[in-house]
Amino acid sequence: MRLAVLLKTVPDLVEELALDEDARTLLFDEMSYVPSEWDDQALEEALIIKEESGAEVTVIAVDTGDVDTMLFTALAKGADYAVKIVGDFDAAMSNWQKARVVADYLGRGDFDAVLSGVQAIDDVDGQLPGLVAGFLGWPHASVITEVRVAGGSHLQLRQEYAGGLVAELETVTPIVVGVQAARKPPRYASVAKVRQVAKSATIDEVEADVAEARLAGVEYVRPVAAGHAEMIEGDIDEVVDRIVAILEERNLLRRA
Amino acid sequence: MQKAKAIELDIAVVDGVELNGSWNRMFEPRVISEYDLSVLDSITQIPGAESLGYCYQCGKCTGVCPVDTVGDYSPRKVFRRTQLGISLIDSPDLWLCTTCRNCLRVCPKEVNMINIMPAVREQAVLEGKAPDELLTAFENTARYGNPIGESPRKRADWTKNAGVAVPIMSQRKAPVDVLWFVECYPSYHPRGKEASSALARVFDALSVDYGILGTEEKCAGDSQRMAGERGLFEMLAEHNIKMLSKYTFNQLVVTDPHAYNAFLHEYPKMGGEWPVQHYTQFLAERLNQVHFVKALNKRVTFHDPCYLGRHNGEYEAPRALLAALPGIDLVEMGHCRETSYCCGGGGGGMWMDSFTRDYASERLSERRVKEAIEYGAEILAVSCPYEVPRFEDAVKSTGHDGELQVMDIAELMAYCMGLNEALVLH
């Protein structure tokens, strides 16, 4: 079984998002980036599959900035190969564009399953695994919390729905899976190991042309209210009134 | 009956020296050598962990181990369990040691937990067997340069509320006498920032020619090293050495005894050698320049930080500062100086509170706070940035809120020098 894991970096929310409030644009060059947390889950699930059934794991990232550390970390954790898709890309590259170049690469390979984070904080124009599956015409399932090899070329998936309802799916390959959570918390790769891998391992570079983005004129604004809490004054009854009104406004009261 | 056969030599010659064993030869294998020692061997074969094998079970360590007073852990027990085949790598024992060094102080065989713990922990981290909360602290440190996961860009933000200008080296562009290595909790933790502001005011009042690295500083990494992430420590040390090497200064002053330990013993091995002082040492040398204007009028006791006291032998400097405060009623607790208790934050304990909680009847910090209360202290004075949050938390959890204040010595000095209106800067 050959597994591909799609990894990407996203702006680090520990820092303030760099927003040009007048132009309503994100200043992509001024932000720092971290691996998307759901992708970490996808990688962990792939590594668990590898340990269970000897699958081969290839991690793939589009070169939108510094993705090498993320790929070396994945190798240190146990991935077998790392691929970086390079081209005229930058941090502003949309998911649609990433999905396009990744789908082209995957379409040329012979991967049995593609795992990626079910979502990311920046996917305004769609989630990577769904788009990739759509471009390839492969079956796809999201919000997956378990992937198991079930004999030959079949996989068993555990898909979660609202309210804790769970379905078990059986699927043929190739398949694209959007991972919500791995069966275990993502493993830790020690710094020494990552540094050693960075010295000894290689990242395969594959060239690709940038695809056209499908959404234009996207503006970013901050939602109203931020900073110190808005204080609710008054006696107990007034405070209760106000809290109930806030919850009502946000649709958080139980529907009768 | 067959006559017992000696299984050891009568006389052995070692390096030309004749050792006569006839008075004490072993005739039959004793019970002790019938153990399967493969597990113990697997631990003592780890470089750094050899001395665990030296233990002869005298139990002196158990009597002084702070963890044993709240749980079932001491170096002697670690040896015995390992000898019986329980691998330290899989045992919770591995994560309970705070590397306080009290056992090594009394051990006749020099079983050195300060070397054993990081060595064996490193192996456990490699095998993915460390507590999750510790790994989160490692990941945060690797990513952000601090274990708390705060923004590295905000590392110098505390200076904005310090009340005095705090020079940052990259902007100052001139040599300084003192480079103040601030460290993480003093840069980010609310109470740490208050102590940092107090220290900045004291420096300012004493006209100290100093600067800080600001956003160029990362965690010194000593506790991460003790917790088993040597690679992370090395990465941090390389970074800090590179940054410090950009500037000209006469000496380092550190807020954190753990950083003090690193700069004293570890950074020099990696090419980063500067004269270094803990801030209490630096200020104690300048006490004659200090003008106190306000009396404290409080009963104060002092908790020796493990990494300033037992690890590095400095017991006098903080006491000299405290003794100089007008109106102070300084009392020593039973556990003080060499026999000081431990706050539980060292050796990565700072990041394993939930884990250790399952193996302890109470926190070490809670025990220490109770001792301070017993001695009638109104203020528990500290000089390690781990301690203010730990002890303040313990004051609340032991139900002594309002009875005992936890104050950094810098805060007490700033108060008595008239630099802080109240004891705590807010």
Add this chain to the structure above:
Amino acid sequence: MGPILIVLENGAAGVTEATKECVNKAKSLAAQLGTTTVAVGFGKQHVSDLRRLAVTKVVIASGGTMDLYNPDAYEKVLAEIFGNVKPYLTLIANTTMGLDLGAGLAGRTQTPLIAYGIDIEEQDGRLTAISQVFAGKLLARVPIPEDGAIVTVIPGSWPADNEAGDPEIEEWTAQDSEAMRVLRVVEPEQSDIDITKADILVSVGRGIEGPDNLPLAEDLAEALGGVVSCSRPVVDAGWLPKARQVGKSGQTVKPKLYLACGISGAPEHLQGMRDADLIIAINTDESASIMDIAHFGTTADMLELMPALAERLKGG
């Protein structure tokens, strides 16, 4: 201009609220733009609901495995219907099904997708989708392209449409999926409470004072339809189990509502809950750190406020 397509999701008691919300918005947008609304329903179990939807037309895909949600079968039949309807705008609720079908359909049909929509504005015949991104820290305003788009919508964005209508009905025969099979559907276990999965958390800190006051929090949580979580000191004191702890050494939670009661907001705690959609803090200290990240705060006495609020919520 093509119609507005709504993808309907089946719930236990008919079409889900989230999809009815999309119906509501689709109707008002269609009126503004002068176009029609088409809804796609799957399976036969809620067919009487589908026949009463207040839309222009309902396409009912049935046969094969349509009665039970199957990501692959649904996506394929939806793509066929999409090709047939040629909608200008497609609305799908951002549930598991929406995450499956939204991006899958977009990729298959080369139609732009806008994810995590919370509103769609109309001005001079042009639509702009508002999308919640970067964990709610920013809103993206995305002009819907002239050739249309698919928008996946966060549930709760609009009121649900419960109006009855008499739509044109089109039956659509779906094929079984050759790739994917649903082996079984498992109901959740009721025994354990997973605070990471709760939409509403009533979280208590030291201010709860003792275990005797916990029923006040339980009561309020029940009235809100949420569960009780807590900060570390409460677990340390043994008043609640470890599984309820929010924070650095506990769980990281992202509920829709986090009601922090008597929690001062140690950095270690904030780390575990700062991404909650709505944070309301009850704390006697207005300068407590929790107030810096809370959206709303009050210095009322929590031991008084909790029962008063619970009573109001229960009283309706």
